[in-house]
Amino acid sequence: MSAKIIRLYVESDPQRLDRYIAIQNLVSRTMASRLIGEGRVTLNGTVVTKTSLVPALGDEILVHLQPPRSLAELKPQAIKLDILYEDSDLLAINKPAGMVVHPAPGNPDNTLVNALIHYLGDDLRSIGGVLRPGIVHRLDKDTSGVMLAAKSEIAHQRLVEMLSDKQVHRSYLALCHGSLPDKGVVEGQLGRDPKDRKKIAVLPEGRGRYARTTYQTIARYEVGGRIVSLLCCVLDTGRTHQIRVHLRSLQRPMLGDQVYGQKKEPPFVSMKRQALHSERVCFQHPVSGAQVDVRCPIPEDMQWQLDKLVGSAKI
Numbered sequence: 001m002s003a004k005i006i007r008l009y010v011e012s013d014p015q016r017l018d019r020y021i022a023i024q025n026l027v028s029r030t031m032a033s034r035l036i037g038e039g040r041v042t043l044n045g046t047v048v049t050k051t052s053l054v055p056a057l058g059d060e061i062l063v064h065l066q067p068p069r070s071l072a073e074l075k076p077q078a079i080k081l082d083i084l085y086e087d088s089d090l091l092a093i094n095k096p097a098g099m100v101v102h103p104a105p106g107n108p109d110n111t112l113v114n115a116l117i118h119y120l121g122d123d124l125r126s127i128g129g130v131l132r133p134g135i136v137h138r139l140d141k142d143t144s145g146v147m148l149a150a151k152s153e154i155a156h157q158r159l160v161e162m163l164s165d166k167q168v169h170r171s172y173l174a175l176c177h178g179s180l181p182d183k184g185v186v187e188g189q190l191g192r193d194p195k196d197r198k199k200i201a202v203l204p205e206g207r208g209r210y211a212r213t214t215y216q217t218i219a220r221y222e223v224g225g226r227i228v229s230l231l232c233c234v235l236d237t238g239r240t241h242q243i244r245v246h247l248r249s250l251q252r253p254m255l256g257d258q259v260y261g262q263k264k265e266p267p268f269v270s271m272k273r274q275a276l277h278s279e280r281v282c283f284q285h286p287v288s289g290a291q292v293d294v295r296c297p298i299p300e301d302m303q304w305q306l307d308k309l310v311g312s313a314k315i
Contacts, residue, residue, distance in 0.1 A: 008061040017041070018051040021063060023197040031106050032063075040064040075109055076118035084146055085294045089155035089287045090136075092294040097144040097273050097301070102132045116149060137163055137238060142258075145172070145278025146296040158286035163238060169282040172233045172243055173218075173298065175275035175305060176252040177262065179227045180217055186246040187212040190239045199259060200241040202249045212236035213246045221309040223268045228255065228309055232279075244274060255305065270305050277302055 008024060018036060022029040033051045035041055041048055042062045043055055055061060082094035093112070100107040103114070116134055134149040136159045148168075150156035162168050191208025193201035202208075218230045229252070233243045241260070247253055248260040255261070256271025265271075282293045298306070 004065045006063040006065060008063065010055045010057055010059045010061065014054050014056055016051065017043070017048065017053045017055060017061070020055065021061070035063060035065075074103065074117055075114055076121070077109060077114040078118050079110065079115035081115050081119055084296060085292065087285075087288075089152045089285070090148060090150050090159065092281060092292075093147050093149060094296050095139055095144060095147045095278075097142050097299065100141050101138045101147070102135055112147070112149075120151060136160060139278055140241065140244075140274070140276075142273035143172075143276045143278065144296075144299045144302070146281050146294050147278065148281060152287070155286045159283075162283060162286065166236065167283060169280070170235045170238070170278065171280045172235070173277045173279045173302070174231045174233050174243060174247065175255045175271070175302070175309075176229050176231060176247050177226070177255065178252045179220055179229055180215065180231070180250065180252055183214075183216050185212065185214050186250060188246075188249070190242065190245060200239070200245045202245065209239060210237065211239040211242050211246070213243055220315045222315050223309065224266065226266055226268075227315070230306070230309075243276060268308060270308060271301060273301075275302055275305060 006024075008021070010020065014020075018029055018032040021032040021035070021041070036051050037049060039047050039049055040063065042064075043053070044060055082096070083091055084094055085092040095101070095112060100111045101113065103109065103111050113133060113135065120134070134151065134156065136148045136150055136156060139145065139147055148159060150159055159168070188211065189203045189205060189208035190200055190211040191203045193199040195201075214234045214236055216232045218232055220230075221228045231247075235242065244254060244257055244260045248257075253261040255269050255275040256265065257274040259274075261274065277298055278296060279298070280293070280295050282291075284290070285292050
């Protein structure tokens, strides 16, 4: 299969070539630099290998991306899976923080998909797509907790439809800075941040995609004059970074969030990643019709943070 070619025209704000390619939401800046270094980027028909080159308005950029690999080319890897539930049609996995769900530029292996291919072998049969076999929904790399994967084509199709029709209950535990009302709803349009294409932002009406998160405050803690809240957040829609962006929009960012969080965390914060955990998935089985309710224990790093907070004043 030949490489995919992306054609770009510089329309505004000329800047470094690697950054310009990255903000088009094609690849990460690291991958853009690699593509340029490998001679897979041309500027007005000429191969360029200097990442710091600044193209001019009207310049044409061609980016030669590697063709996607087939399922056969994805490596089965013996990565231990923490399986919370399994039957002949699906399984629920406790995904650890730090694990990427499927291969992508910059993360070609050691993903959940590599582990699933090793665990299920030929039974996976490229269900749901060659690079995301069995994957029904995703969690961010640094979000932990329960995730569903399909083992049959019918289960995959129906689960995707059920998610779209809001027939799958998904709840998350989150630790955020500050206090919120006992219950609330956050909604609005989410899409790529026009100032930073690697981030998601709340956009004006008519742009982006509608997103809605319902939350309930479980507990509040006061530490050194600061308040931290433990929330249960329910996804009414499933958008990229949804809960993280919604809490940020309320000026209540998550503890440890490296993208949407505080620039400098107070000393009591021990989390090195966003304090977000997928703690429950509840749904009607797509084949048998039986009720399935999968719960996932809090991981060690988040439990450690909670233990530190419990030792302080609860309000």
